[in-house]
Amino acid sequence: MSDLAIRTDGLTWRAGQSFMLDKVDLRVPTGAVYGFLGPNGAGKTTTIRALLGLLGGVEGKITLLGHDIPGELPRALARTGYVPERPHLYRHFTVAQALTYHSAFHAQWDAAWAESQRARFGLALDRELDRLSKGEMGKLMILLALAQRPELLILDEPTDGLDPVVRRDVLSALVEYVDERKATVFISSHLVHELERICDWVGLMDMGRLVAEMPMGRFKAGVRRLRLGGVPPVPDGAPFTLLARENTIGRGEEWLVRDWADGMEQWFQAQGSPLREVTALDLEDVFVELLRWARFDRRSA
């Protein structure tokens, strides 16, 4: 089995003159729970549609579970569960019909598990999908995706708009499945805290570009915002990683750094550059800061 469940190289897609996706290079390790973060309109859903072969005119190379897309799309889809941002099931179906219909297309369908999960979710078989609440529809979609026993789950904002109780149900079903099957999960969301609890990898999209991609631990560890006074030092040889820098006119520079540890203030003293302030950031702050810096870099460029 490949080390990467999802791999894209130079994934590019244009809508008219503008880029919707611009050279996205995704690396989703097999067995990872990969949080695909980004603000609304960043290109998360478009990326997912490209991964699933739903877009025409895609440039670059896409590999899903070792299968080239779109050449080997059916084989890739047979091993992939998908929950879209908006419910995509036929609204005139009942729950029972949806289960029967979906199961016919999946050779690995686990009917017993589907039935027990349906009972656990409290979904009545004869309910028409048109009459399901948003929460019930969310449960049914995750049920369908999991009952086909996929090796890869692609979830596009699966909990968006769900109340906390339903969200917990959905996420716990997902976590149980991943624990049991060691499946890879690619989950997009703009709810950073939600992903913080379950993801071990993070990719950050903004304006059609993949801004950052790293393990969650590294993403959270030692990210600081530094405010420098005077002439900023050359960052070569610094004990931390400089993620981004911004010149605040008349007030020195602000740096966003990773791998910060106590005592590193001395490096600035050695460089003759006063360090005015060190601010610790939580995940959401990191997310916001990274986006801000990425946009600043793009404007500067």
Next chain:
Amino acid sequence: MNGRIFRVTLAAQARYVAPFLALAVLIAVALPLATLQGMNASEVFQLDRAGLVLAQSRTLAGGYPILALCLGLFLAVATWLPDIHQRWAYVLTLPVARSRIALIRVVAGITLLVPVALALWIAGMLAARVADLPDVVRAYPGALTLRFLAGGAVAFAAGSLVVLAGKRLWIIPVAIGLLLLLQTAGLPIWSNVIDALFLHPLGPFHPLAGQWLLFDV
């Protein structure tokens, strides 16, 4: 698995169109029987009976292609409408090659014509049985049923193309407009196109033309 996919697809489409299908079956039963309307009235001259049968058969002949056309178009719309509503996301993320999905959908759509055709055939046989036809008149329920199936299939396929054409639908009115323009300019296009489409034995809409007669010579 193929068979199961076809069965669930057929079942799903059948449930979606069930009320209309039931109505079509009713009409399919009614049309042949309506041909016999008034045949046994006392004032019917015995030797006029053959002429009357032919005349009534001819009068109602238009009903069959209209039913086939409506049913085919309706089935086409019903086959693809749920996918259009869902922006194709579901059907295209099912793990089946698109050509197979297309084939299954088309075959399922045409299969749904069968109950109506069957009703037409049975009603036609029944009408032929009870009509007490003169020797010189023959009943053609089988030919009529085959015509119905062919016409319905053509309407279904053409309707599907129109439904799936999406934004490219503009081609149709533009083509018609162009033909009319050429016609106005004096070029004999329109009638030739109509002839080629409907009257030529291998014209694409020829199955919807022709003589749809339950009773004929």
Next chain:
Amino acid sequence: MSERPLLLILALLVAARPGMAQTVPQLEHRLRLLQERREAVVDSIARRSDRIFEDQPREVVFAGPVPIAYPAWAAANARASLPKVAPVWLERYGAALDTLLRDTITIGLDPTANASTRGTVIGEWRLGALRSEVVAGLGPDVVYDWITVVPTEALGVWERSLLDTTMRAWLGRGLRGQSAERLLDGSVRDLVASPSAVAHRCLGGRVEECARVLDLSGPSESLTRWYDLPDIAAFADRIATESWARGRSECVNRHDLDQCRALLRRNHFTPPRPTNDRVRAGFYAFAIVTGGEGAFLRVHRAAGRSVAEQLEAAAQLPLDTLLVRWHAALRADRGHAQGDLTPILMVALAWAVGTTLFFSWRFRWRHV
């Protein structure tokens, strides 16, 4: 434009066709014959256009050998446009035009019967050259070919004008230029729909009854020629509804022919022909086709003789034999309209396959 050069070009075009080589004297001879017919054609067209355009002044315009009656107000346009459309016409209907020179039969075009605007007249002619507007006299060996090209009105008014009055009266309004196939198909329908048992027996295989129903069995009373006594009694039953009518009971219940005759006469009943005019037209077309080369001219030369003799002359067969062949053709054609469904099923299958392939390849299936 003078028609003479066009005619020569036409003649050379036809002569140049493979297998159609003709010597110059032959062509000259045919052209001469053609010219001789022109006056009759022009007269005929004029008479026809009398009816079409009523009191509108009209002019006959020639497109090559083809005279066309136009209302005067449209003639100038027609003269301007005909040279442009004539080559197209030649190309499309060249095969039919072959006969023009081979059998010296002139073709007449009538632009349109209901044209009301200037544009329509010209447009209709262009559109419908040799379609429904055509009035044509045909060579005997090309009735089929010609009719294949021209769906309706192929045999028309001026051909009838060349027939004698007996033949014209016999044909009635039947010769309206339908194809021989359609005439045959229509003949079967008309025989079936006939209220006469004679007609049904004809269709059933009693060929001598066909002569009765076609009015070819010699002079006799039409009522008994066309209908059996039970049919006649049934007429009386329908016409004399009052049960006390004199002679009704004898006619209706006891099938007394004299009483029936008297009863029908008292009710001013004229027996309807047992079949439509189309049946006789179909038989006429069949005789012409059977006769082949020169059949039409033989009919023309037999003018003044009985209809049966004219048809025998056309077909060069005794009437009985011709009737047997005609009946066989009827039987062979019977059920044809309902029988051959192969093209229809093939087209439907092609649609299904084509649609599937198309969906697999294009549109939303690749671009959502």
